[in-house]
Amino acid sequence: MTSYEDFAGREILPLWEGPDPVNVPMIRHWAEAMGDRNPIYRDDAAARATGRPGIVAPASMMQAWTMRGYAATVEGPDAGAAAGARELDGLLEKDGYTSVVATDSEFEFHRELVAGDRVSVREVVESISPEKSTALGTGRFVTTVRTYTDQDGEVVAVQRWRLLRFRPKEARAPRPRPAVNRDNAFWFEAAREHRLVIQRCAGCGTLRHPPGPCCPHCGSFDWDAAEASGRGQVYSFVVNHHPRHPAFEYPLIVAVVELDEGTRLVTNLVGVEPGEVEIGMPVVLDWLDADPDLSLPVFRPQSGIAA
Incomplete structure (x- = not known):
């Protein structure tokens, strides 16, 4: 053996x-792709001036x-x-x-x-x-x-x-951590309690997502949060196959869900095969508990719409 x-x-x-x-064409393409401006790779006279027989x-x-x-x-x-x-x-x-x-x-x-x-x-x-x-x-x-x-x-x-x-290694990698800051910390804190909230302007009442410090409609910096119903529909989606990250299972359905309240958020769809997803499909809120400190909203088809 x-x-x-x-x-x-x-x-x-x-x-x-x-x-x-x-050959010179391949040399030129390589030098351009690499951003290498050395004239001995591009100009025959310049190369000969250095004692070389020509472009190298x-x-x-x-x-x-x-x-x-x-x-x-x-x-x-x-x-x-x-x-x-x-x-x-x-x-x-x-x-x-x-x-x-x-x-x-x-x-x-x-x-x-x-x-x-x-x-x-x-x-x-x-x-x-x-x-x-x-x-x-x-x-x-x-x-x-x-x-x-x-x-x-x-x-x-x-x-x-x-x-x-x-x-x-077969062990699943930890889910990548979101970028939490002073503007969106309240949203992730609510998610840990399995509450999906939407930032609301205290001046004009406009809902907005993702969270931000200022209302884009009236300019107010005052806000509170409204709790979402957890119902919505698929506004857009893609099915990720590559490149693969060890923290996720594939194929991975990434969707933009439009909530009944009118705001949209990027999320994952679960409990449905990629071929069954359709634009406008009614979905309902579910929760992914990635670890003790991170819970994220995901959506699954509304009962009776898809298995």
Whole structure:
């Protein structure tokens, strides 16, 4: 049976030539995207004035020249082209290390790339650490060495690349805390008591949400709070799938609910499938007790409207 120690020194990516030669348009796009205004990446005369043969590629582009592109990544490598990588991935996944994060990259550059260069890369495993506990979860650090060569087989760069393959922690993260200030503290205090209140101007009686220090209608700074009935309708909604936050369950329905009193608030819908939600759907108040210090209003379909 293959062990992690057996992979040390093993090739997981045979020599692979990048799909495109080094070229000026890609260099220009990269420099513009990075905000790098160095003229040696943009102007042939300026580059030659420094003793270079012409425009050169930023060193940080080294990996870009050997990236396969989206379509090739989805289709996967040719049969046998990266058998070592597939075998290592299978071993890591079998042990539950299904998540991955890059931890560091160290480059050693031998020369600058110029237009027309053809860059190839070969990757070899340097080491795989024993199992370690990290803040992300339990996993192993996989360190590989990528050697980049040109069309003549000369080394142009060497990269030491380290990934953490880990088994994610299953504990649910705490719900993100709201930004509580002097203007809205009364609202969160009422929510802890399972009371949904709406700020009301003491001058003209206008209801407003979110809370604020001044009435936008009459300019009064005096206010009190009215208790809402807890009934309303879906004014708008979205269904969140990505990016995922570990404190929430997905798919996550985020809605703007218009209360019977006329104000609107951003909330979550519960007790309903995403495909059943409709604009104008009647909803009623429920409560989410995230922790002893935080209760938040959520809404569910009014009885008889949706399961």
